[in-house]
Every structure is written in C-alpha cells, then in structure tokens.
Amino acid sequence: MADTIESVLNESRVFQPVPAAQLRFSHWHVPSLDVYKALHAKSLADPDTFWADAANHLAWFKPWSRVLDWNPPDAQWFVGGSLNACYNCVDRHVESGHGEDVGLIWEGEPLSRRTAHPATGSHYAPMHELRWLRYRELQQQTARLGNALKAMGVKKGDVVTIYMPMVPELVIAVLACARIGAAHSVIFGGFAPQAIVERVTDAKSRVIITADGGFRRGEIVELKKNVDEACETLATTPTKVTNVIVLQRTGSRIDWRPGRDVWWHDAVEAASADCPCEPMDSEDMLFLLYTSGSTGKPKGILHTTGGYLTFVNLTARLTFNLIPDAGQVFWCTADVGWVTGHSYVIYGVMSNRVPTLLYEGAPNFPANDRFWDIVARHRVTQLYTAPTAIRTFMKWGDDHPAKHNLSTLRVLGTVGEPINPEAWMWYHTHIGGGRCPVVDTYWQTETGGHVVTPLPGATPTKPGSCTLPMLGIDAAVVNEQGEELPPNQGGLFAIRRPWPGMLRGVFGDRDRFVKTYWSRLKDPATGQPFYFAADGARRDQDGYFWVMGRVDDVINVSGHRLGTMEVESALVSHPGVAEAAVVGMPHDLKGTGICAFVTLKPAWLKANARTPDDALKKELAAHVAKEIGPIARPDSVRFAEGLPKTRSGKIMRRLLRDVAAGVEKITQDTTTLEDFSVVAKLRADEE
Ligand code: WTA
Numbered sequence: 001m002a003d004t005i006e007s008v009l010n011e012s013r014v015f016q017p018v019p020a021a022q023l024r025f026s027h028w029h030v031p032s033l034d035v036y037k038a039l040h041a042k043s044l045a046d047p048d049t050f051w052a053d054a055a056n057h058l059a060w061f062k063p064w065s066r067v068l069d070w071n072p073p074d075a076q077w078f079v080g081g082s083l084n085a086c087y088n089c090v091d092r093h094v095e096s097g098h099g100e101d102v103g104l105i106w107e108g109e110p111l112s113r114r115t116a117h118p119a120t121g122s123h124y125a126p127m128h129e130l131r132w133l134r135y136r137e138l139q140q141q142t143a144r145l146g147n148a149l150k151a152m153g154v155k156k157g158d159v160v161t162i163y164m165p166m167v168p169e170l171v172i173a174v175l176a177c178a179r180i181g182a183a184h185s186v187i188f189g190g191f192a193p194q195a196i197v198e199r200v201t202d203a204k205s206r207v208i209i210t211a212d213g214g215f216r217r218g219e220i221v222e223l224k225k226n227v228d229e230a231c232e233t234l235a236t237t238p239t240k241v242t243n244v245i246v247l248q249r250t251g252s253r254i255d256w257r258p259g260r261d262v263w264w265h266d267a268v269e270a271a272s273a274d275c276p277c278e279p280m281d282s283e284d285m286l287f288l289l290y291t292s293g294s295t296g297k298p299k300g301i302l303h304t305t306g307g308y309l310t311f312v313n314l315t316a317r318l319t320f321n322l323i324p325d326a327g328q329v330f331w332c333t334a335d336v337g338w339v340t341g342h343s344y345v346i347y348g349v350m351s352n353r354v355p356t357l358l359y360e361g362a363p364n365f366p367a368n369d370r371f372w373d374i375v376a377r378h379r380v381t382q383l384y385t386a387p388t389a390i391r392t393f394m395k396w397g398d399d400h401p402a403k404h405n406l407s408t409l410r411v412l413g414t415v416g417e418p419i420n421p422e423a424w425m426w427y428h429t430h431i432g433g434g435r436c437p438v439v440d441t442y443w444q445t446e447t448g449g450h451v452v453t454p455l456p457g458a459t460p461t462k463p464g465s466c467t468l469p470m471l472g473i474d475a476a477v478v479n480e481q482g483e484e485l486p487p488n489q490g491g492l493f494a495i496r497r498p499w500p501g502m503l504r505g506v507f508g509d510r511d512r513f514v515k516t517y518w519s520r521l522k523d524p525a526t527g528q529p530f531y532f533a534a535d536g537a538r539r540d541q542d543g544y545f546w547v548m549g550r551v552d553d554v555i556n557v558s559g560h561r562l563g564t565m566e567v568e569s570a571l572v573s574h575p576g577v578a579e580a581a582v583v584g585m586p587h588d589l590k591g592t593g594i595c596a597f598v599t600l601k602p603a604w605l606k607a608n609a610r611t612p613d614d615a616l617k618k619e620l621a622a623h624v625a626k627e628i629g630p631i632a633r634p635d636s637v638r639f640a641e642g643l644p645k646t647r648s649g650k651i652m653r654r655l656l657r658d659v660a661a662g663v664e665k666i667t668q669d670t671t672t673l674e675d676f677s678v679v680a681k682l683r684a685d686e687e
Contacts, residue, residue, distance in 0.1 A: 003420040008464050008546075011421050015428070015461045017437060023410045026326060028457025029318050036458040036468070043472040044497075050472050051077070051500055055310040057317070058083060058351065059092045061279045064306070068498065072529050073518035075498040076283050077307035084277035085286055085309050086179035089350035090138045091277055099136035102355045105329065105378060106131040106168045109215040109361025126366075128377075133168055138175070141268070143275035145176035148267035152207055152243045156181035156278060159203040159288060163187045163196060163223055165214025166360045169247050169264065170336050171346055173209045178286060178305075181278035185288040185300070188337025189214055189223055191629040196230035198297050199290050200239060202508060207243045209264075213250035217362040224254045231260075282306025288507050289339055291445040292563035293516060294534070294553035300507030301339075301445045308448050309347060311501025315449035315470055316348025319439050320382045320411050321456050324353040331357040331375070332384040332413075338560070339445040340415055344384055348449065363389065369400035372431075376404040383431070384413035384441075386559040390423045391589050393431075401430050411456045413439045416559025417591045418547050424463035442466035442547050444533060445561070446517065448501025451475060452545045465544045473499055475545065477537050482521045482530060490538045490548060494521050495531040502531065553653070555584035555592050560631050562594070567634065570627035571596060574620060576604040581643050581651045585636065585660035593635035595660035596620070597643060597674070612639040636660070644676035652676075 020028045030036050043050035048067040055064070055078055064081030084091075093103065108129035133141075154160060160182045164170040170186075177184040185203050187196055200208070210227045213220040224246055231241050246254070247264040280286075286308055288300040316322055320330060330349050334340035349356040357378055363371045371393070375383060393400065412432050414424075419440050428438050437456035443449055452475055454467040461467060469475040474496040476484050485491040495502075506513040521530040536548040550556065553564045564582040571580035579599045587593030598620060600612055610616055617637040625633040644652040655676070 003422050003464075008421060011462060011464050013421075013425075013463055015437070015463075017457050017460065018435070020321075020457060023435065023437075025321055025410065025457075026323060028455075029321055030455045030458040030471075033458050033460065036455055036471075039471050040469065044474055047472060047497070051310065054314045054472070054500070055081075055306065057313055058088050058306075058309055064282060070498050073514060075307075075502060075504070077304075077498075077500045078282040078310070081282040081306055082279040083282065083306055083309070084178065084181075084280055085305055085347060085351075086142055086175040087277035088309060088313075089175060089178075089347060090135055090142060093135040093353050094139050098353065099139070100134050101353075102132045103135045103138050103350060103353075104131075104133040104168055104171055105355055105357045106133070107357070107359050107374060107378070108167070109359075109365055110218070111366055131168055138172065140273045141169075141172045142176040142179045143273045144268040144271040145172055145264075146180040146275040147271035147273075148245070149176060149182060149207065150180055150275075151267075151271065154180065154182050154207055156280075157183070157285070158207075159183045159185050159205040161185050161187060161196070161200050161203065161205040161208045163189060163191075163208060163210045163227060164247065165189055165211055165216075165221065165223065165249060166335060166358055167211070167214070167247070167249055168358065169211075171358065174287075174336065174342075174346055179275060179277050181280055181284065183285045183287050185290065186337050186342070187290070188335055188629070189221060190335075190337070190631055192625075192627060193226045193229035193233070194627055195298075195629060196226060197233045199300070200230065200234060200241065201237060202290070202297070202300055203288055204239055206239075206241055207245070208241055209245045209247070211247040211249040211264075212254045213252045215250065215361055217365045220250050220252055222252065222254075224252075228255055228257070231257075280305045283504070285504075287342065289342060289445055291339070292554055292561045292566060293512075294563060295565055296512075296563075298563070298566070299509065299512060301503050302505040302507050303448055303501075304504050307500030307502070309351060311499065312343040312348035312449045313351045314472075315453075315501075316344055317352050318455050318471065319441060319450050319453050320384070320413065322349065322352040322354045322382070327379075328354045328381040329357055329378050329408075330354050330382045330384075331359070331378070331380045333359065333363075333371070333389065334384070334386070334415070339448075340384075343449050363392070364396075367400075368393075368396040369403055372401045372404035372406060375406055375409065379408040381408055382411045382413070383409060384415065386416040387414050387419040387423050388417065388558040388590055390414065390419070390427050391591075394423060394426045395589065398430050406431060406433065409433070409436050411439060412436045413441055415441045415443070417556045418549060419464060421463035428463075437461060438463075440464075440466045442545065446503040447495075447499075447533075448503070451495060451499070452547075462544060465540070465546050467544050469545075476530075477539050477545070478521060478530070480521075482524045485538075487541045487543075488538055490536055492521065492551065493533045493535040493537040493545070493547065495533070496523065498531075549592075555594065557584075557592055557594060557631060558590040562628075562632055566628060567594060567596065567624055567632055570624045570632065571598060571620060573627060574623045576600050576608070576610065576616070577620065579643055581653065581656055582634070583653055583657045583660050585657070587635060590635070594632070595636045595638065595656075596624075596634040597638050597640050597656055597659075599640055599642060638674060640674040640676060642676070
C-alpha cells in the first residue's frame with residue numbers, strides 16, 4: 001500500500017473517543033483517558049485488588065486464598081481457587097435464567113437458491129444456512145460430547161486434539177473438553193497431515209475430533225483424509241490414536257476405520273446430557289495451542305484455567321465494550337485454530353454473555369461482499385478482523401461495503417500484525433462510517449489476550465499505533481539491559497510483571513520456556529526477569545506503542561505466525577534441495593510475504609534432467625504447501641549458487657532480507673542463479 005516507513009513515523013492524525021450514547025452504548029466501561037490513566041496506575045499500585053476484582057466477574061466453585069504466587073518465571077494465579085471454563089461460558093448463563101438466550105450464531109458458507117415467492121415468478125434469492133444456539137442447547141451438547149469423550153477413556157488432564165471446520169460443533173468440542181477437564185489442542189484446519197502428526201505426538205493425544213470435510217470458497221477441504229494420513233504415520237510411533245470422532249458436515253465420501261472412527265452424531269446420541277462441569281484448580285491446564293517459534297518445531301503454549309479466563313473475560317469486555325442484554329452481536333472473523341479464535345470467538349466473549357458469531361467460510365464466497373452482507377443481516381455490533389483482510393477488502397473496492405447497511409457497527413478491532421495507517425483509515429471510513437473507534441489490539445498466543453490496545457471510550461487513537469497498555473499490564477520498550485528507553489527510540493517490547501493470561505509453559509519443554517521468554521531481559525534494579533515478547537517497538541511522546549515487528553526468525557504472514565525454520569525444513573525435505581534460507585519480504589496484501597533462497601543439488605538436477613527454472617520454483621512452493629499447509633507457500637522462490645554466510649558459517653539473513661525487499665542490488669544477472677559472493681564479502685564483518 002502507499003504507506004512508507006517515513007509516513008508511518010510521521011503519522012500525526014488523532015481520533016478522539018466519542019460519548020457512549022453517540023454509538024448507542026448505555027455506557028463505556030472505561031469512559032475517558034483520565035479514568036483509564038487512574039485505573040491503570042491503580043492496577044499497578046495494587047495489583048492484587050485489581051486482579052481479584054477482575055476474577056470476581058467469573059463464577060468460582062471455590063474461592064482462591066492468594067491472588068498471586070510469583071516465583072519467576074513461574075506464576076500461580078488465584079491460588080487454591082477452583083472453577084470451570086465451560087461453566088462460565090455456558091452453564092452459569094442457564095442458571096441465571098438466560099438458557100433461552102442465543103449464545104452462538106452460525107452461518108455456513110454454501111448458499112442454496114430458492115424461489116422467493118411463487119407469485120413473483122422467476123425471482124430467486126440466496127438461502128443461507130443458519131443456526132442460532134441457545135445457552136441451554138450448548139449446555140446439553142457440551143454435556144453429551146463430554147460424556148462421549150469420557151466413554152472413550154478421556155480423563156481430566158488428557159489432551160484432546162480438535163481439527164475441524166468453523167462450525168458450531170467446533171465450539172462445542174472446545175467447551176466439552178473444558179467441561180470434563182480435558183485440555184484441548186486445536187489445530188487450524190489449513191494445516192497439513194504432518195502438522196497433525198507433530199502436535200498429536202507432542203501432546204500425547206489419543207482422541208481426535210474432526211469432520212468429514214469443511215467448506216472453503218465453495219470447495220471441500222478434506223479434513224478426515226488429513227487425519228487418516230496423520231494416523232497412518234502415527235501408527236508407526238508410540239503415540240497411538242485410539243478414537244477419531246467425525247462430524248458429518250459435507251457428506252463427502254471418506255475412508256472409515258471401524259473401531260477407531262465414530263460418527264459425532266452416534267457418539268453424542270448415545271451419551272447422557274447429564275455431565276456436571278468438573279471443578280478445576282485455577283492452575284489446571286485449559287488448553288495447549290501450538291505456535292511457531294524461531295527454532296525447532298512449533299511449541300505447545302500452555303494456558304491454565306483461572307488466570308486465562310479472568311484475563312480474556314476482562315480484555316474482551318473492556319476492549320470491545322461488551323454489555324450483555326444490549327442487543328450486541330460480536331463477530332471475530334479469526335479461525336478458532338488461532339489464539340484469537342480461542343480468546344475472542346469463544347472464552348472472552350461467551351464468558352461475558354454476549355452472542356458470538358461464527359462464519360464458516362471465505363470472505364469472497366460467493367462474492368466479495370460476503371462479510372458486509374453478514375454484518376448487515378446479523379446486525380453485528382463489534383467486528384474484529386486482521387489487517388491483511390482489510391487490505392484485501394481495500395483492493396476489492398469500496399463499492400462492496402457500500403452496498404450494505406453497516407450502521408449497526410460500533411467498535412472495529414484489528415489484530416495479528418501491524419496495521420498500516422492507510423488500511424486503518426479505510427477501515428475507519430468505509431466500514432466504520434467514520435464513527436466507530438478502531439481498536440488495534442497487540443498481543444500474542446503467549447499473552448492470552450490483549451496487552452496493548454485502545455479502550456474505545458477512553459483512548460484517542462492514532463492510525464498504526466496499538467496505543468496504551470491494558471489495565472494491569474506493565475508494558476515497556478527497553479534496551480538489552482532492560483532499561484526503559486526514552487520516547488521514539490526503538491527497542492524491545494517487554495512486560496515487567498506477571499499478568500493472569502500469561503503462558504504457564506511450553507508443553508514438555510521447560511528449558512525452551514525459560515530460555516525463550518524469561519532469559520533475555522531483566523530488571524536492572526532487582527535482577528527479576530521481564531517477559532520478552534520478541535517484538536521490536538517504540539513509544540512516542542504520548543507513551544503510545546508502535547510495534548515494529550518480530551526481532552526473531554518468526555514471520556507474520558497475513559497475520560499468521562510461521563517460523564522461517566519450519567519453511568526451511570519443508571524445503572530441504574525435497575530431494576532436489578541442498579540448502580534453503582527463508583526470510584520475510586514486504587508484501588502489499590499479506591504484510592509480510594515469504595521469500596525462499598534455495599540451492600539445488602547438482603546431482604539431482606542432472607539425474608532428473610531438470611534445470612533451475614520456473615517450473616521447479618512452482619514445484620518447491622507446492623511442496624512447502626503440502627508439507628505445512630497453504631499458508632506457508634512461499635511467495636517467491638529464488639535459486640542461488642550458494643547462500644551468503646559469515647566466516648563462522650551463519651547464514652546472513654539480514655542481507656537476504658534486504659535482497660528480498662529489493663533494497664540490495666545483486667551484482668549478477670538474477671534470472672536464474674544469484675551469486676551473493678560480492679555483497680556477502682562486503683557484509684561479512686557487519687553481521
Ligand atoms: C504480531 C496473535 C502489531 C506480533 C494475537 C506478535 C501485532 C505476533 C499485533 C503474535 C498488532 C499481533 N500490531 N503486531 N496489533 N498483534 N501482532 O501469537 O508480532 O499469532 O508477536 O498472536 O503477531 O502472533 P500470534
């Protein structure tokens with residue numbers, strides 16, 4: 001887009017919050033910047049009281065005795081307390097007389113057509129596939145599935161893998177696990193069988209919940225086939241999958257393994273709807289969510305029950321000004337396979353008793369205005385999506401949103417990657433009609449929920465800045481010594497004290513947990529560790545945060561996190577590849593695209609009569625998509641004679657990033673093989 005680094009640095013527009021009534025809110029939870037500042041100061045001065053108040057928005061079976069035990073880097077929140085996450089999202093709403101209220105609104109992707117009225121002749125109208133699920137039904141469904149899981153031997157503490165399309169049963173599966181005290185590990189439906197193998201193995205998960213398929217852009221994604229393939233590989237390892245629960249969604253033909261596979265409808269029908277919510281210790285595991293790091297395989301980020309739920313309940317309420325019984329419909333467009341879906345499709349929103357909308361498919365099916373059609377028909381009040389989606393909508397044109405009545409919208413959120421001011425302005429103008437506050441929420445899988453974000457009734461916003469820390473969050477930009485930097489100086493984003501939504505570990509890898517997050521930065525005064533987020537940032541003269549992006553080898557492609565090493569391993573698993581280096585490159589729509597530099601094996605080329613040509617580039621890109629999933633498909637594959645390395649043999653990634661960004665001119669013809677030797681020599685001493 002048209003934003004340049006200079007224009008982002010010089011961004012000076014400020015949008016003031018407006019009175020609640022102007023946006024048809026009864027009130028703002030945090031009504032002004034002064035109130036925010038006072039609350040934030042108080043939350044840091046007396047964190048125990050602040051977090052206890054936050055936790056009291058939940059229903060606890062047993063109260064905690066201490067708010068926090070902090071033995072860096074280990075935190076225990078709400079010590080001794082017990083609660084259940086499903087109970088807080090579903091059952092307590094039934095018990096408080098809201099059983100008949102809608103908790104989940106769902107729209108499927110496919111449209112069928114019907115005659116509107118026989119008298120009008122040949123007029124056809126699209127027919128949407130819709131479901132409204134009330135809390136009572138969600139209670140019964142999670143109870144039945146919970147019992148079905150128990151009947152398969154799933155016990156408290158076990159990990160259940162979920163690999164499903166965006167259908168109500170996905171939410172039911174997640175909550176059913178929480179109900180019986182099993183941890184869920186949701187795998188994004190766009191990941192390939194190998195990703196399932198790695199995650200199931202790491203979590204030692206014996207039960208997988210999936211579907212025969214899912215709809216995406218009118219095509220069927222063969223989920224069960226991927227699970228079958230993964231199970232075949234797993235059968236040769238000590239991790240055996242004993243049961244696969246299969247939801248019938250598409251009616252596609254699938255292979256069936258009797259004894260292992262069971263239809264969702266059979267399992268649920270056979271199970272009783274009497275399944276009390278298991279009391280969980282506040283620190284019992286709620287879920288694992290695998291995410292990419294800079295080294296090795298994806299890591300299982302571990303979140304626990306009491307702290308995570310307290311944090312997402314608080315942040316969802318404040319950031320989006322959620323109010324029950326006020327006609328709100330909250331729509332987060334993220335897939336439940338990512339943390340955004342966990343926190344702001346399910347736990348944060350449902351625990352606030354505001355209906356959450358789930359849409360199964362693509363934004364351009366059957367046409368480019370599907371999202372706006374959904375917003376208008378369901379009268380969506382808060383919309384939460386990613387900058388990549390916004391940039392895509394910009395490209396598709398203003399006329400798509402203009403066709404629809406978007407006047408119900410009140411708060412617009414973005415997440416996942418820095419938003420460029422131009423996209424922010426477009427979102428504000430064309431979707432928000434110039435009246436809706438835009439909340440650019442900065443956070444990570446590891447933080448559980450928003451750590452830096454505007455509050456819509458309080459924070460003046462600046463396009464491109466995620467603004468100020470969430471209440472209770474002590475965020476800072478520091479140097480390598482942990483010292484806070486003066487305004488407008490770039491440094492490392494850090495959080496200086498624990499918060500309830502923070503990760504409690506990397507599953508099965510204590511070392512990686514300590515090294516990745518808690519060893520890099522410490523308080524220069526006390527020596528206590530700070531949380532290291534691996535993002536670069538600066539604060540401006542008003543204390544506003546501007547996130548500059550990852551400082552490790554993780555890239556953010558369309559707001560999806562990928563490790564460059566994962567893509568490199570996928571590339572070198574191709575028989576023709578000798579070596580690969582993957583870096584991010586600027587991309588108009590995706591924010592960051594994937595650029596792969598590859599050296600080929602001469603012997604393989606010769607034996608297979610191949611040349612380093614476009615066909616081979618395409619083949620390698622497709623190979624990565626098959627190994628990891630379509631989101632990891634490189635945008636550019638470039639062949640090189642050798643990769644530029646330092647004297648100690650380290651690949652010069654910074655040089656490659658510059659080359660990928662078009663900053664560095666290569667000294668030779670780049671149509672076939674790139675020769676980095678000259679530039680590499682120039683740079684060797686700098687790296
Ligand atoms: C990036 C997604 C700038 C950041 C919730 C972070 C952002 C990574 C923003 C986490 C934002 C997320 N502005 N950058 N508003 N939100 N990021 O774990 O680099 O999938 O470290 O969590 O996304 O990605 P993850």
